[in-house]
Amino acid sequence: MMAPAAFQEIQQLIQNGKKFILTTHVNADGDGIGSEIALFTYLRELGKEAHIFNHSATPENIEFLDRRGDIELFDLQKHGEIVREADAVFILDISDWERLRDLGKLLRQLSVTKICLDHHPLEGRFGEVDVISTDASSTGEIMYELLTKLGARLQGKLVEALYTAILTDTGGFRFSNTNPRAHQICADLIARGVKPHHLYQEIYEKQPANKMRLLGKILSNLNFSPDGRLVWFAVTQEMLKTTGTQPRDTEGFADFPRSIDGVELCLMFLETENGKAKISFRSKGKIIINGLANRYGGGGHPYASGALVEGNFQEVMKRVVSEAKELFG
Numbered sequence: 001m002m003a004p005a006a007f008q009e010i011q012q013l014i015q016n017g018k019k020f021i022l023t024t025h026v027n028a029d030g031d032g033i034g035s036e037i038a039l040f041t042y043l044r045e046l047g048k049e050a051h052i053f054n055h056s057a058t059p060e061n062i063e064f065l066d067r068r069g070d071i072e073l074f075d076l077q078k079h080g081e082i083v084r085e086a087d088a089v090f091i092l093d094i095s096d097w098e099r100l101r102d103l104g105k106l107l108r109q110l111s112v113t114k115i116c117l118d119h120h121p122l123e124g125r126f127g128e129v130d131v132i133s134t135d136a137s138s139t140g141e142i143m144y145e146l147l148t149k150l151g152a153r154l155q156g157k158l159v160e161a162l163y164t165a166i167l168t169d170t171g172g173f174r175f176s177n178t179n180p181r182a183h184q185i186c187a188d189l190i191a192r193g194v195k196p197h198h199l200y201q202e203i204y205e206k207q208p209a210n211k212m213r214l215l216g217k218i219l220s221n222l223n224f225s226p227d228g229r230l231v232w233f234a235v236t237q238e239m240l241k242t243t244g245t246q247p248r249d250t251e252g253f254a255d256f257p258r259s260i261d262g263v264e265l266c267l268m269f270l271e272t273e274n275g276k277a278k279i280s281f282r283s284k285g286k287i288i289i290n291g292l293a294n295r296y297g298g299g300g301h302p303y304a305s306g307a308l309v310e311g312n313f314q315e316v317m318k319r320v321v322s323e324a325k326e327l328f329g
């Protein structure tokens with residue numbers, strides 16, 4: 001639950017302010033963008049000036065939330081002045097300045113009030129107002145609570161955006177962060193007009209055919225450890241070229257082999273254009289892998305981490321696989 005003091009502060013800031021900035025982490029996802037669109041819709045209805053500044057393009061499957069093109073890529077030259085004049089900045093689904101890139105650097109120098117809504121753990125303080133709820137499934141869940149308390153009209157685009165946030169961050173209500181509250185909120189959102197099958201189709205059933213061809217190649221060439229608990233695969237530049245796909249098309253691919261019975265850990269090695277290895281570590285929940293990711297200069301959650309490693313692609317793969325095998329003890 002949101003602390004009453006934090007809520008009152010946010011309520012006052014919105015009431016008294018005229019101009020607001022909304023942002024989320026680099027490589028924005030459905031939760032960050034859904035939360036932004038929901039709050040943006042509310043602020044605009046109040047007649048406030050609001051801007052959404054992000055640091056990377058909206059993923060294709062979330063673009064339907066932004067048909068009007070309200071989300072802008074942050075450009076220090078173009079938008080710096082708007083940020084300086086803002087009454088408050090909402091930072092959603094993230095409490096890490098680094099992942100706010102240029103905007104993060106600018107915000108740290110400014111005295112503008114920063115309000116952080118996030119469900120990732122935070123040590124210490126981040127903004128002037130922090131609403132950090134690690135029990136929440138998603139930032140969308142926190143945003144629902146905020147908008148409900150503020151008396152927002154929960155309908156249309158706003159409810160679709162909140163539903164998208166919760167649906168995507170819980171992996172369609174499959175991940176361990178799925179909780180009763182997430183279901184209760186989504187039930188309410190459905191009662192208020194969300195069509196689950198419609199959003200499901202928008203988000204999950206508009207995949208490009210090329211992406212499926214690439215996935216087919218990958219799934220027919222998986223490597224297994226002798227006991228079948230570790231599985232790994234490579235996505236080379238050559239594979240991307242022959243299937244006409246982009247690196248971003250591989251998003252979520254590491255989750256597929258993990259669904260094989262007996263597999264505990266899946267590693268995806270994506271060869272970048274400049275020959276580096278972008279590694280995704282996905283564990284089913286027994287093997288903790290962010291330690292290994294850290295060793296390679298990466299990081300993340302205990303069961304879902306990543307790292308970007310320089311060096312000969314095949315050699316990096318060999319080395320990381322052999323270190324991953326050691327995690328099984």
Ligand SMILES: [Mn+2]
Pocket residue numbers: 031032093119138139169
């Ligand atoms: Mn999230």
